[in-house]
Amino acid sequence: MKERTKHKTAVVLLHYPVTNREGDLITTSVTNLDIHDISRSCRTYEVDHYYLVTPILEQKALVDRVLGHWETGKSKEWHPDRFEALGRVQLLPYFHEVKADLNARYPGLKLEVAMPDARPLPNQLNYQQTREKWEEESEPGVKVIVLGTGWGVAPAFYSEVHRFLGPIYGPLGADGYNHLSVRAAAAIILDRLFGIP
Amino acid sequence: MKERTKHKTAVVLLHYPVTNREGDLITTSVTNLDIHDISRSCRTYEVDHYYLVTPILEQKALVDRVLGHWETGKSKEWHPDRFEALGRVQLLPYFHEVKADLNARYPGLKLEVAMPDARPLPNQLNYQQTREKWEEESEPGVKVIVLGTGWGVAPAFYSEVHRFLGPIYGPLGADGYNHLSVRAAAAIILDRLFGIP
Numbered sequence: 001m002k003e004r005t006k007h008k009t010a011v012v013l014l015h016y017p018v019t020n021r022e023g024d025l026i027t028t029s030v031t032n033l034d035i036h037d038i039s040r041s042c043r044t045y046e047v048d049h050y051y052l053v054t055p056i057l058e059q060k061a062l063v064d065r066v067l068g069h070w071e072t073g074k075s076k077e078w079h080p081d082r083f084e085a086l087g088r089v090q091l092l093p094y095f096h097e098v099k100a101d102l103n104a105r106y107p108g109l110k111l112e113v114a115m116p117d118a119r120p121l122p123n124q125l126n127y128q129q130t131r132e133k134w135e136e137e138s139e140p141g142v143k144v145i146v147l148g149t150g151w152g153v154a155p156a157f158y159s160e161v162h163r164f165l166g167p168i169y170g171p172l173g174a175d176g177y178n179h180l181s182v183r184a185a186a187a188i189i190l191d192r193l194f195g196i197p
Numbered sequence: 198m199k200e201r202t203k204h205k206t207a208v209v210l211l212h213y214p215v216t217n218r219e220g221d222l223i224t225t226s227v228t229n230l231d232i233h234d235i236s237r238s239c240r241t242y243e244v245d246h247y248y249l250v251t252p253i254l255e256q257k258a259l260v261d262r263v264l265g266h267w268e269t270g271k272s273k274e275w276h277p278d279r280f281e282a283l284g285r286v287q288l289l290p291y292f293h294e295v296k297a298d299l300n301a302r303y304p305g306l307k308l309e310v311a312m313p314d315a316r317p318l319p320n321q322l323n324y325q326q327t328r329e330k331w332e333e334e335s336e337p338g339v340k341v342i343v344l345g346t347g348w349g350v351a352p353a354f355y356s357e358v359h360r361f362l363g364p365i366y367g368p369l370g371a372d373g374y375n376h377l378s379v380r381a382a383a384a385i386i387l388d389r390l391f392g393i394p
Contacts, residue, residue, distance in 0.1 A: 003368060003369070004368050004369065005368065021275075033230055036378065037378040037380055037381055040376055040377055040378055040381065041377060041378075041381045043374045043376070044365070044366075044367040044373065044374050044375065044376070044377050044381075045367040045368065046367050046368050046369060046373065078218075081374065081376035082376075084374065085374070085376065126394065127394060128394050168241070168388070168392070169241075169392065169393045170241040170242040170243050170387075170391060170392060170393070171200060171201050171202065171242065171243050171391050171392070171393065172200070172201065172243060173393055176241065176243065177240045177241050177278065177281065177282070178241065179237055179240070179241070179278035179279075179282065180237055180238060180241050180384065181233065181234040181237055181238075181380070183234060183378070183380055183381060183384075184234055184237065184238045184241075184380060184381065184383075184384035185384075186381075187377065187380075187381035187382075187384045187385050188384050188385055188388045188392070190367075191365070191385045191388065191389070192388070192394065194367060194368050195365070195366065195367060195368070195385070196366045196367070196368065196370055197323065197324060197325050197389065
């Protein structure tokens with residue numbers, strides 16, 4: 001497209017509510033690399049905000065430490081690209097606070113929450129179709145892309161989602177292996193929605 | 198495409214020869230996460246081989262330890278997807294040994310080495326064009342995608358490259374930010390070349 005989408009955009013990495021392999025509701029840990037890799041991907045694809053969601057307060061200290069490190073003289077000077085990428089990172093305890101933050105920043109713009117899901121669902125658009133739809137919309141809105149950690153987003157969250165995106169497949173489609181890291185999935189999703197092919 | 202490419206495919210992550218920010222020739226360290234993330238992306242996109250290239254012998258011990266961990270009972274049982282992904286990982290000291298290994302595995306198949314590069318170069322094809330060209334070729338070959346670490350692949354390596362792929366851009370193209378992690382870049386490149394949109 002050679003220009004930014006008209007919409008405001010956000011990526012949300014949910015550490016809660018997600019499930020473990022048994023389907024129990026858990027909170028996963030924030031990792032240093034999820035902060036760095038996904039913030040750099042967000043910066044590349046001109047995503048306005050990258051939210052980490054966890055109710056565990058100690059995790060906020062970790063995130064502040066990572067962000068603080070890259071704001072200091074030497075690191076900032078040596079890695080201005082990282083400093084720049086991290087500028088859009090924010091940690092919030094719950095998803096409803098993400099929505100409140102976006103509504104406060106962009107009053108009047110409609111929020112649309114999109115989330116990849118491996119289940120075949122009615123009205124599911126693939127990435128190209130979603131991209132075209134968003135490009136065709138006449139009114140700018142706020143497009144929120146939600147990614148899960150652990151064994152996936154808990155069903156309790158589904159009611160927040162307006163649009164389920166398909167899973168990311170390789171050449172064999174649903175018959176293939178589908179265990180990308182969340183960092184790889186985030187990169188591919190942003191490229192499909194906002195990249196120049 | 199809903200079927201695997203006819204070609205044999207490999208991803209190579211070069212830890213040598215690469216440069217630092219000053220352009221000096223260096224060897225970077227292998228990281229646990231580069232092994233995991235990129236092997237899972239390779240598995241998703243049905244890439245046959247994932248080579249880590251470093252002449253530092255101690256790194257081989259690290260890689261063997263990581264691979265060994267996931268081969269043991271508990272880890273293998275709990276994370277069969279990781280075990281499966283790691284099965285295509287191999288560490289070799291130099292790129293010429295990668296070529297020798299591929300030539301030995303696939304005698305008679307022609308090797309083509311492709312590498313993303315930020316410079317605009319003559320005869321450069323974008324990812325879609327490369328994908329179409331590879332699909333149209335009547336003879337199966339071995340397609341080798343080389344990725345750098347550090348501040349990029351050293352010029353001394355360029356003579357190995359048959360095809361330079363373009364850089365990965367976001368919506369602003371060359372005017373935008375271009376500092377994806379190698380894990381994110383690998384995922385996007387494989388999706389562009391082999392994914393189902």
